[in-house]
Amino acid sequence: MLEPLVKTIEVPCNQKKAFTVFMDMGSWWPTNKFATSVMRGQTVKALRVDAREGGQIVEVGSDNHEQVWGTIKTYEPFSYVNMDFHIPHPSEKNPGFTTVEVRFTALSDHRTRVELKQSNWEALGDVAKMSQGGYRQAWVAILEGAYKAACGG
Amino acid sequence: MGYAQVLTALADPTRRKILESLRAAPRTVGELAADQPVSRPAVSQHLRVLAGAGLVRVEPRGNRRVYSVRRDGLDELRRYLETFWSDVLNAYSAEIARRMKNDPKGE
Numbered sequence: 001m002l003e004p005l006v007k008t009i010e011v012p013c014n015q016k017k018a019f020t021v022f023m024d025m026g027s028w029w030p031t032n033k034f035a036t037s038v039m040r041g042q043t044v045k046a047l048r049v050d051a052r053e054g055g056q057i058v059e060v061g062s063d064n065h066e067q068v069w070g071t072i073k074t075y076e077p078f079s080y081v082n083m084d085f086h087i088p089h090p091s092e093k094n095p096g097f098t099t100v101e102v103r104f105t106a107l108s109d110h111r112t113r114v115e116l117k118q119s120n121w122e123a124l125g126d127v128a129k130m131s132q133g134g135y136r137q138a139w140v141a142i143l144e145g146a147y148k149a150a151c152g153g
Numbered sequence: 154m155g156y157a158q159v160l161t162a163l164a165d166p167t168r169r170k171i172l173e174s175l176r177a178a179p180r181t182v183g184e185l186a187a188d189q190p191v192s193r194p195a196v197s198q199h200l201r202v203l204a205g206a207g208l209v210r211v212e213p214r215g216n217r218r219v220y221s222v223r224r225d226g227l228d229e230l231r232r233y234l235e236t237f238w239s240d241v242l243n244a245y246s247a248e249i250a251r252r253m254k255n256d257p258k259g260e
Contacts, residue, residue, distance in 0.1 A: 118234070
């Protein structure tokens with residue numbers, strides 16, 4: 001029913017670098033906004049990515065609570081990665097996962113196109129849970145962030 | 154109306170089927186119930202949820218009420234998700250820029 005969502009950006013580095021940095025999610029993911037810990041009123045201590053096929057993405061909260069965000073299904077350095085992905089609300093006991101695919105295409109030695117595709121929304125099943133927090137929390141954070149920025153802090 | 158309501162509405166398989174059916178053509182409750190293995194009151198209930206989420210609209214046609222898909226309903230959800238990934242990818246791009254500044258050769 002819901003069509004895949006596709007986002008494309010270009011980054012100013014070579015393909016290998018673009019891939020390596022992407023998989024080093026812990027260094028750049030906005031964990032202050034999008035994380036299960038945030039929904040529990042905690043902060044994120046670490047975001048652990050086991051960058052290999054079958055490896056997991058695990059959020060570690062400041063209280064050492066661990067939350068799996070997904071599992072890497074296909075790992076093809078430095079061009080493609082396919083993973084199950086969902087940042088669950090703390091109330092979700094058996095969260096479903098959407099599919100996130102990321103493709104890296106070299107445009108030159110210092111420019112790479114990164115295409116992200118999210119699909120399989122149906123796997124989230126009872127997404128009513130999301131309305132309680134989850135992405136809604138993230139949405140609030142975005143609004144507040146954008147609003148504050150627009151108002152000069 | 155918000156994206157959360159849209160997701161909730163779409164979480165139910167029967168509602169997804171009803172919506173699929175309406176995508177093909179506008180229909181009445183009776184026509185929808187004939188297509189689905191659920192009762193007419195149940196179809197009405199599902200339509201209320203879909204309408205509440207802004208996914209379907211109802212129009213009187215003579216003495217019948219005809220339901221059809223409202224595309225704007227899905228747009229709201231899409232806009233939210235677009236913003237989520239924009240934010241995430243901007244953070245990624247900022248990290249690349251930071252690293253390239255520290256190491257311009259980028260190896």
